Amino acid sequence: MIDRLLFWQPLVAAAYLALLPTHALTFWRSTTFALGALLTLAVAMAAARHRAPSIPAPPRAVTLAFVAWGLWSTASLAWSVHPDYTAVQLRREVAWTLLAAATFFVACSDARTWRGFVVTALGSFVVLATFAGVQALTVGRWNAGVWHGDVGLWSTWLVLVAPFTLTLLAPPPGGFADRRASLVGGVLLLALLLAAARATDNRMVWIALAAVFATASLLGALRWRASLRRAPLRWLVPLLCLLVALGALFADAVREKAQQHHPPQTSVAQALATDPRIVLWDHTVERIRERPWTGFGFGRGIIGDELRAALRDPLLAHAHNVFVSQWLQTGAPGFALLVALLAALATAHAASLRSADPTRALLGVIGLSLLAGFVVKNLTDDFFFGSNAKEFWALNAILLGYDARLRAAMAAARSPG
Numbered sequence: 001m002i003d004r005l006l007f008w009q010p011l012v013a014a015a016y017l018a019l020l021p022t023h024a025l026t027f028w029r030s031t032t033f034a035l036g037a038l039l040t041l042a043v044a045m046a047a048a049r050h051r052a053p054s055i056p057a058p059p060r061a062v063t064l065a066f067v068a069w070g071l072w073s074t075a076s077l078a079w080s081v082h083p084d085y086t087a088v089q090l091r092r093e094v095a096w097t098l099l100a101a102a103t104f105f106v107a108c109s110d111a112r113t114w115r116g117f118v119v120t121a122l123g124s125f126v127v128l129a130t131f132a133g134v135q136a137l138t139v140g141r142w143n144a145g146v147w148h149g150d151v152g153l154w155s156t157w158l159v160l161v162a163p164f165t166l167t168l169l170a171p172p173p174g175g176f177a178d179r180r181a182s183l184v185g186g187v188l189l190l191a192l193l194l195a196a197a198r199a200t201d202n203r204m205v206w207i208a209l210a211a212v213f214a215t216a217s218l219l220g221a222l223r224w225r226a227s228l229r230r231a232p233l234r235w236l237v238p239l240l241c242l243l244v245a246l247g248a249l250f251a252d253a254v255r256e257k258a259q260q261h262h263p264p265q266t267s268v269a270q271a272l273a274t275d276p277r278i279v280l281w282d283h284t285v286e287r288i289r290e291r292p293w294t295g296f297g298f299g300r301g302i303i304g305d306e307l308r309a310a311l312r313d314p315l316l317a318h319a320h321n322v323f324v325s326q327w328l329q330t331g332a333p334g335f336a337l338l339v340a341l342l343a344a345l346a347t348a349h350a351a352s353l354r355s356a357d358p359t360r361a362l363l364g365v366i367g368l369s370l371l372a373g374f375v376v377k378n379l380t381d382d383f384f385f386g387s388n389a390k391e392f393w394a395l396n397a398i399l400l401g402y403d404a405r406l407r408a409a410m411a412a413a414r415s416p417g
Contacts, residue, residue, distance in 0.1 A: 002052050009039040010107040014116055017104070018124040020391050021157045023149040033100065040103045055106055056404040058397075059351075061344040066101075069337040070094045073298040076330050080297025089299035093389060101393040108401035111173035111359075117398045118167050118176075122189065125161045129196040136199065149387065155202040156374075156383040158193060160391050162212045163369040165189050166362070174359035194245065206250035208377035213242055216369040223353060223361050276313055277320045277380060283310060284319045288327055295331035300385045302329055322378035338384075345396060346371055352403045360406050367399045 016032035019025055046052035057063075073094055080086035108114055128147060135143065148154035167175040168186035176182050197205045287296075287303065296302045304317035319325035327335040346368060353364025374392055378384060384392070 002046055005039065005042055005046065006052060006109075009036070009043050009103075010109070010113045010116065012036040012039055013103050013107040014120045016100075017117060017120050017391075017394055020387050020394065021124060021128055021154070022147050023153075023387070024147045033096070033103075036103045036107075037099045040099075040106045043106055053109070056408045058105055058400055058404065059344070059348040062341070062348050062400070065337065065341040065344040066098070069334070069341050070098065072334055072337055073330055076295060076298045076334070079294050080299075080302070082297060082299070082302060085302065086297040086299050093298075093385065097390055097393050100390045101397040104394045104397035105401040105404075108398045109405055111402075114174070114398065114402040115167075115176070118164050121161050121164055121395070125158070125196075126189070126192065129192050132196065132199060151200045151202055152381055152383065153386070153388055155197060155200040155205040156377050156381075156388045157391060158197050158200075159205060159208040159212060159373040159377045160370060160388070160395060162193060162209055162373060163216060163366045164395075165193070166216055166366055166369070170362045171358075174362040190242075203250060204377055204380045206246050208373045210243060210246045210250075211376040212369045212373035213246075215372040216365050219353060219365045219368060223365065276311070276316060280307070280311060280316045280320055281324060283307070284324055284328055288324070291331060292327075293331045293333070295327065295329045295334060298329050298334075300325060300329070300382055318382055320381050322375075322382045322384045325382040325384075342371065342375065348400060348403075352399075357406060357410065360403055363399050363403050363406075367396065370395060370399075 012032055013036045016029065016036050019029040019032060022029075043052055044055060047055045074090055077083055077086050077090065104117070108117060131147065148157075165186060168182045168189065169175065169177055171177045176185075193209075197209065284307075287306075300318045308314055308317050319328050323335060323338065326338045330337075349364045349367030349371065351364070352360045352367065355361055355364070370392075383389070
């Protein structure tokens, strides 16, 4: 019975991870989420009764920061300008997100499940990106709303999954490096990632992807200095080529965006200077000054109707910056707690990076790169919300869950007897 439980729990979690990026199979996504949470509870109860392997504790700072952020967000229900909306958002964005994180932390118990989750995340990306390409070629256009929710959600998910392509360069058990085969696979994955990102016409995705790969390269060079000294061109040339490609694609996306939404003679600089988000941020800051300490209540769209009416744009229904949005919702304490939560995650991943164990160091590089890309992507939007937020926490929980098992194994090996 316990063996079957330990088999099905990560399998159901993997199914949920595969379905997270798509909005076309919401019934099955909800079903796998609920079943995964129930199986996680059963595994935790079995572990508490010593009928299943013990579950290590997650990093204390991350746990405390998440609980503090969640409690303050919940407290905002008392002063929310739309309490019914806040109550729904608390359930979806705090309670369900916590369940998702717990599910993946418990599920990622060894190298096998770690590699299984990485294959699931990358495989889901390949399937959905290929489908988008086929749709664009056969129908004449890619309809992001059908399978991916919208362009913003899809481009953010690309940033979240990008760090896991590093596993194709790392040796087992953390990676899949197998000389030429993994190198070819990595190049093909990267090409598909760039093509999928370009199809979104999103500008910020290029800066976020540059942050991901620049962070990974810098941390990898610092962690494996000896390898860098032995073959510097092997590290630097691919990075420089990638950054040049990302810069060129960013410039192309900016030019196309300017041509679509401005007169032909409008320069790129003028297009960026007249971005409607600048007016939105000015207006949002004015609203923050009305309630600087409490905010208006938890929920990304807490004053969405007011913003749409004031700015006369249906797309400007939230702050379009994760930090400004948090301050608008839950005041200065909520903003500080979000920063503390992200800092706690960064500290936990940095501890992995500093480990003598190369697999833990790889987890640290991936975690810090993921965090860098997600923060940069959300400087002009707020996708700490919905499926992207759950994907963010699921991937972090996978990293922290596997790292916790590696730490426990190292501690057991050092203990006498």
